Amino acid sequence: MSGQPTARRTVLKGAALAGTAGLGAAACSTESKVGHAAVPTPTAPVDLGDPEDVPVGGARLYREQRLVVSCPAQGSYKAYSAQCTHAGCVFDKVEGTEGHCPCHGSRFDVTTGQAVQGPATAALPEVPIRVKGGKLVAGPEK
Numbered sequence: 532m533s534g535q536p537t538a539r540r541t542v543l544k545g546a547a548l549a550g551t552a553g554l555g556a557a558a559c560s561t562e563s564k565v566g567h568a569a570v571p572t573p574t575a576p577v578d579l580g581d582p583e584d585v586p587v588g589g590a591r592l593y594r595e596q597r598l599v600v601s602c603p604a605q606g607s608y609k610a611y612s613a614q615c616t617h618a619g620c621v622f623d624k625v626e627g628t629e630g631h632c633p634c635h636g637s638r639f640d641v642t643t644g645q646a647v648q649g650p651a652t653a654a655l656p657e658v659p660i661r662v663k664g665g666k667l668v669a670g671p672e673k
């Protein structure tokens with residue numbers, strides 16, 4: 532009779548361990564989803580409004596659209612995802628041509644997409660951008 536409670540405890544312990552292992556697996560798959568290559572970019576054209584809003588020689592953050600646009604010379608634009616390649620946070624600001632991630636402090640050169648300060652190491656994905664009908668339009672042509 533005295534062996535029964537022990538056996539029961541063993542079963543419960545086993546179930547608890549199985550639960551923990553399950554959680555671990557879920558956390559890992561979430562991590563890999565927000566990892567480097569999974570940063571989303573627009574799948575349809577995104578209207579960003581007046582091109583003049585982007586300063587020549589500088590950059591502007593479009594936080595809602597998760598994009599950052601730089602203007603190396605009058606009439607010339609480059610766009611990148613404004614979603615950090617470390618764990619997927621969206622930039623909170625752009626200072627000059629440097630995008631800042633509020634989560635763990637990564638910084639990116641938004642004229643090239645390169646990470647200039649970790650923990651992020653992967654570059655931002657480039658997004659096509661053009662001026663159409665007097666407006667800046669990012670994302671694929673439609």
Ligand code: FES
Nearest residue numbers: 615617618632635
């Ligand atoms: S998510 Fe940007 S630094 Fe971690």
